[in-house]
Amino acid sequence: MFWAGTRFEEDIVVPYLLESATTDDTYVQNSMWIDTTIETEEDSVQVRGVTDPVIVDAEGEPLLVTEIKTTSSLEYLSGPKPHHKAQLHAYLYALNEKHDHSIQDGLLLYGARDTLDIKAYHVPFDETFWNEGVVAWMRSQTAYRENGELPPAKPVFDWECSTCPFQGRCGEGDAPYQDVGYTGLLPGLAEYRKQQLTEYFDAYPSAKLTPTLARKYPSLIDEQGVYEWRCTACASTYAWDELEEKDDPSELPLCAGCAENGELTTLTVPTPENQLTDYR
Known part of the structure; x- marks a missing residue:
């Protein structure tokens, strides 16, 4: 699936953006590094990561940030999924903080893995969604980590359990453990990926x-x-x-x-x- 997403981005999306969203004075940059700290009245949280392709001007200044997701089908997709919208908002906020000009617009692109069809959604930065949804969520997750606690074992979306890094530690999975902290390897559990172990060590x-x-x-x-x-x-x-x-x-x-x-x-x-x- 990762390979499919990478090839879709490089072979389909970038040419699509070059043809439909750039001019003689703009071009597509594969990604941008983001790293910013969000200060609130009570605490601070850090946002760090790498964007998907960004349309930039001749000086390399970002104009339009994209987020690319592949999916099995576009048939029932009626708009941006909230967690993808949240990820794109993090990119927009971080780049807006770093650069002198306002960066308020994102483009969320969904691609069907089988048909290679594309659906695109314009995502303007929404201050309320950002502060009350995304930042509030990041603050709560940061607090859990700083206190050495696991987040509640109740996902917002059903699929989250299958990709959760705490799967097997909360008591909701098949492993015989419950409320185990977020550090340490679970004895008897073989499902760790090698990359996970490398990062852990x-x-x-x-x-x-x-x-x-x-x-x-x-x-x-x-x-x-x-x-x-x-x-x-x-x-x-x-x-x-x-x-x-x-x-x-x-x-x-x-x-x-x-x-x-x-x-x-x-x-x-x-x-x-x-x-x-x-x-x-």
């Missing part, structure tokens, strides 16, 4: 792989290390690869020492909240 260099992830991404073992299995009953420890791999990654192994004494004790690795302080 960049942010927390002292963190290690869980045994489950070590088996999935062996190329990361030498650099990051792996947490040991530990028995909370007898304090025995086992190297991550000392125990037989389970067919179900979420099924944690049993302590052999306790089993010899007639006790069935599940081994564990550090809990997510302790991974950055324990087992160094």
Whole structure:
């Protein structure tokens, strides 16, 4: 899907903009970096990211900002989706703050992946939508992060759960966890992408792989290390690869020492909240 979106932008949208939205004095720039801080009476939030193509003047000053989205069908699309409109507003606000001239207009382009048809919507900057909708949402998300709390496990849109970075931590997913903080790797969970792990280890260099992830991404073992299995009953420890791999990654192994004494004790690795302080 990412490949389709990238090719759609480069092969369809940019030529479309060049033909229909530029003049002899303007051209299409592939993207612009944005980085701005929004100050409110109570606190501040940062907006940072990269735009989609921007129509600029001869000096490279932005005139019209675009946001490009691919979708399976345009049949039932009647206007900009609120979350896409919010993203475009963030671009408009940041660029307007950075440049001397007013930047108040955006273009939201939807493309059908199968037919390559396009629907375009003019999105003027809406101060009320921005302050009461987007900024209020960003402030609440910032507060959750600063307090080490997860956002409420009630999505605005049903599809959000499938792409949520906290999936598996809130208790609403299939993983056996609930209300786990936003740092730390979930033991027994194999669904992390390698890019996610790379970014996580960049942010927390002292963190290690869980045994489950070590088996999935062996190329990361030498650099990051792996947490040991530990028995909370007898304090025995086992190297991550000392125990037989389970067919179900979420099924944690049993302590052999306790089993010899007639006790069935599940081994564990550090809990997510302790991974950055324990087992160094």
